[in-house]
Amino acid sequence: QKEVEQNSGPLSVPEGAIASLNCTYSDRGSQSFFWYRQYSGKSPELIMFIYSNGDKEDGRFTAQLNKASQYVSLLIRDSQPSDSATYLCAVAYSGAGSYQLTFGKGTKLSVIP
């Protein structure tokens, strides 16, 4: 069973703080990892992807990957109320010669002004 686990939250942080979102996955052979942001009633929006161990930064967002621990995280610096959304972690798993994404249930983030 290929699983992706996230804390459902809600995670509340004050405006300007760092929000830390975590995700663990079950398949040690996984190679690619994605973070999506989903506002209420809207579709998921790709905000970050990471393929190699270490950190990847894009503006206020940093994705961190530790394949040995099967752990991926998303840091949001200088959190803004507009960051309030559900953040979905997705992992690409292989099956029958192709790759599919398995999503976690998402972590709901609330940024308090």
Next chain:
Amino acid sequence: EAEVAQSPRYKITEKSQAVAFWCDPISGHATLYWYRQILGQGPELLVQFQDESVVDDSQLPKDRFSAERLKGVDSTLKIQPAELGDSAMYLCASSFSHSRSPYNEQFFGPGTRLTVL
């Protein structure tokens, strides 16, 4: 900016009726996905196409669901007959990368919110 198009955005139907959803992927994206998302859950893959061919439909309830992508561009997902438990958001996504690549960033359309009464 290129986007995945879906229609309709909302659909209300009665159980036992037939419904159909349409998706037009980003131009040049050969891989297309249909997902179902229930409130409070992550999207779950229903079917994956590479061009006009089905790559994975292992999670598609084939007694009532069908999907096609006849010319390898736009796609239709059909439910017949609809059941109360089918109420969900139906999402279409596309990717430029081949289905055999793990580096397949997927971009979602706006979704179709289905309510079955």
